[in-house]
Each structure stands twice: as C-alpha cells, then as structure tokens.
Amino acid sequence: MIDPQQARTQVLLAANALFYQRGIQAVGMDAVRSAAGISLKRLYSLFPSKDALLIEVLKGWTAEWNEGVSLASSSATTPRDKLLAIYDFLDGWFRQDDFRGCAFINSFGELGAVSPDVAEIARGQKLAFQHYVASLVEELGGSPALAAQLAILAEGAQTTAAISGRPDAAFQARAAAEVLIRRELTA
Amino acid sequence: MIDPQQARTQVLLAANALFYQRGIQAVGMDAVRSAAGISLKRLYSLFPSKDALLIEVLKGWTAEWNEGVSLASSSATTPRDKLLAIYDFLDGWFRQDDFRGCAFINSFGELGAVSPDVAEIARGQKLAFQHYVASLVEELGGSPALAAQLAILAEGAQTTAAISGRPDAAFQARAAAEVLIRRELTA
DNA sequence: TTGCGTTGAGAACGGTCGTTCTCTATAGTA
DNA sequence: TACTATAGAGAACGACCGTTCTCAACGCAA
Numbered sequence: 001m002i003d004p005q006q007a008r009t010q011v012l013l014a015a016n017a018l019f020y021q022r023g024i025q026a027v028g029m030d031a032v033r034s035a036a037g038i039s040l041k042r043l044y045s046l047f048p049s050k051d052a053l054l055i056e057v058l059k060g061w062t063a064e065w066n067e068g069v070s071l072a073s074s075s076a077t078t079p080r081d082k083l084l085a086i087y088d089f090l091d092g093w094f095r096q097d098d099f100r101g102c103a104f105i106n107s108f109g110e111l112g113a114v115s116p117d118v119a120e121i122a123r124g125q126k127l128a129f130q131h132y133v134a135s136l137v138e139e140l141g142g143s144p145a146l147a148a149q150l151a152i153l154a155e156g157a158q159t160t161a162a163i164s165g166r167p168d169a170a171f172q173a174r175a176a177a178e179v180l181i182r183r184e185l186t187a
Numbered sequence: 188m189i190d191p192q193q194a195r196t197q198v199l200l201a202a203n204a205l206f207y208q209r210g211i212q213a214v215g216m217d218a219v220r221s222a223a224g225i226s227l228k229r230l231y232s233l234f235p236s237k238d239a240l241l242i243e244v245l246k247g248w249t250a251e252w253n254e255g256v257s258l259a260s261s262s263a264t265t266p267r268d269k270l271l272a273i274y275d276f277l278d279g280w281f282r283q284d285d286f287r288g289c290a291f292i293n294s295f296g297e298l299g300a301v302s303p304d305v306a307e308i309a310r311g312q313k314l315a316f317q318h319y320v321a322s323l324v325e326e327l328g329g330s331p332a333l334a335a336q337l338a339i340l341a342e343g344a345q346t347t348a349a350i351s352g353r354p355d356a357a358f359q360a361r362a363a364a365e366v367l368i369r370r371e372l373t374a
Numbered sequence: 375t376t377g378c379g380t381t382g383a384g385a386a387c388g389g390t391c392g393t394t395c396t397c398t399a400t401a402g403t404a
Numbered sequence: 405t406a407c408t409a410t411a412g413a414g415a416a417c418g419a420c421c422g423t424t425c426t427c428a429a430c431g432c433a434a
Binding site: 021025100105109112152175179183 | 208209210212213287288291292293294295296297298299300301306309310313314317332335336338339340341342343344345346347349350351352353355356359360362363366367370
C-alpha cells in the first residue's frame, strides 16, 4: 500500500460505504482507517480532517449519481424516454440490498443544520438534478412546472423507498410522470 | 417548577425544538436540561435516557403532523379537497421560518441505520400517512396507485422544500396531484 | 428545634471520538 | 556498516457526552 493514489482510493471507498451504511457521526475515523487498511497517520496525511474526508465522499456520491443517471438515459433516444429512464434507474437502485436512501437526503438530515458545507453540497446536488430534468423537459417542449413536478416525484420516490421500504415507489413515480408528461404534450 | 406534568411538558418542548433545529446527536442532554430549565437529576427522573426522550419527542412529532393535516382538511368537505388540503398544509409549513424539513426524514437519515426504534417510528409515521391518503382516495373512487403517487408527491415536496429551499414545491406537488386526480376520475 | 426525606445544582465518572505524538522498524545512501 | 529520513502501529491527549453521584439546602412532622 505504497501508492498514494491507491491509498486515497481505498480510503474513499471505505468511507463511502461506511458513511452511507451507518451514518456519518456513527462512523469513527478509526473504523475508516481499519476498513481502508492503512495507518491513522497515513489517513490524516491524505485527508487533514474528518470534515475534509466527508466533503470528498460527498463529491464521490455526486459523481456516482451523475454516472448512474447518465448511464440509464444513454440507452434512451427521445427526451421523454430519457426522463422516464430516471425512474428506471431509481427502480434498480431501490432493489439493491445495500440501498439505504439518498445519501444527500440522509446527510442533510444528519448534518445539514450544523454544517453549512454539507447543506450546500446537498443543495447543489439537488439543484443540479433539477437542472438536468429541466433541460430534458425543455427539449420536450414542456413547462418549467412540469420539470419541477418530475423532480419532486423522483425525490418522493427516494424517501418512500428508503423509509417505508417500498421499492415500487419508483414504478409509481414513473407512472405519475408519464401521465404528467402526456398531459402537457397533448394539451 | 414543581408539577411533574409541567416539567415533563417543558422538557418535551425544549427537546422537540432542539432536536428538530440542530439534529439529535448534535444536541446534548445538558442543552435540553438548560433549555427546559430543570436540573439534570430531574431530567433523568422524567426520562430514563436520551433514547427514551427521543422516542417521546418522535411521538410528539407524529401528533403534531396528524393535527396539522387533520386541521387543514377539516375545512374541506369533499375527499378531493381534503387531499389537496394536504399540499396547502405543506405550503404553510414550508414558509415558516423554522422549517427544516420533515423531522422523520431527518431522523431517519441521521439514526435510521443505527437505531431500529427510530427507523420503525419513522416508517410507521410514513405508512400511517399513506394509509390516510389511501382512505381518502378510496372514498373518491380512485385506485391504490393514485394514492401511492399522491403520497410520493407529498414526500418529494418535503425534501425539495428542505434541501433545495424551494417552498413552492408544495404548490407544484398540488398542481401535479390535481392532474393525477382528474385523470383518474374522468377516465 | 431536631431529625429526616426530598430536591436542586453541578461535579465527577467512564467511554468515545477526532487528532496528535511517540517509538520502533525499515529502506536508502555513502 | 553507519546514518538518516520515512512510515507504520497504536498509545496518548483533550474534549465532549450520557449518566451517576455528592452534597448542601429545604420542607416538614413531632
């Protein structure tokens, strides 16, 4: 474990999984250290503090989300299908064994009130998603209101799947989205 | 401050506000004690542990939510208007200065992975809300799918208003709900 | 007044966590 | 081989938190 780049990746992978699975405050730096298999000194030489590590993990989550969404929509051709692909992506995610809700919603709930950085990153991620939806809706000739509604459906599906344990929330959100889209396009 | 009932109420009020405003782990028992204006010994004679106190606070949140929803729907007469009143209730809530998102979503994000009690209470609250929506939708002659979709819209509005800071999420959710309801009733 | 049970205020305890420090082993160089 | 610089392992430190304990003040019955 000499390569700094590789050690850094190991730490980020470990922290990513631990923070997501158990919550941020519930995971100590020692747990991250042991999961990453490096020494505490090395860990602190790679990331100056737990806060700094958390910021990097949050950035990683942003990348993961963006990749997942863009991968799901890559097989779709029309803007409408790209929009609906979002809910298919959610469906696959909700059914994973380690699904524990949206990492940004969870982080915001845990630290949003106490850490402006966390609140701002979560907010940025949500706004970026809304922007993505809005751009597709615009291509489609829909209104900004429709875009907002489709984003709300995606958010609601995530909390419903996580807390109520209902993976079919993605399917329901998709069905609602289809209705809302069709209504605007045939009006 | 001799009346045990009154002291208990003071503690619950203080803990309610502090936990909601700053998060649960960020608030120490000493902060609760000082906000409630009682001694630590008395606090622990009223609630045997922080966990026990948290459970009671969560129950209080459940009662607050139920009262808010039923109050909002009390002025409506038809099932459709009662359903839409939910989003009006959300709208008023989102615009309050101290709005910091749904307490159950936040608690679940913070402790759901680590405390089965918190996870179960949050789940119970969400399921009860879904049940309430479903009963109104049934009165209205709508399908279970419509009920699920209306609940998802409400959840999504809450996270969107909280994280993105968009109080108009309630309005957007309401507009979407109107479309979905109308579509089922005129089909 | 005297003794006793209760209560309040907060010091104290044990544990944990983020962070730093010490010490040892090792690798590289002349 | 001798010296030096680095890095690993984990002990140590200071702070904080949930919880308990001490102790003094108070109310009250006789």
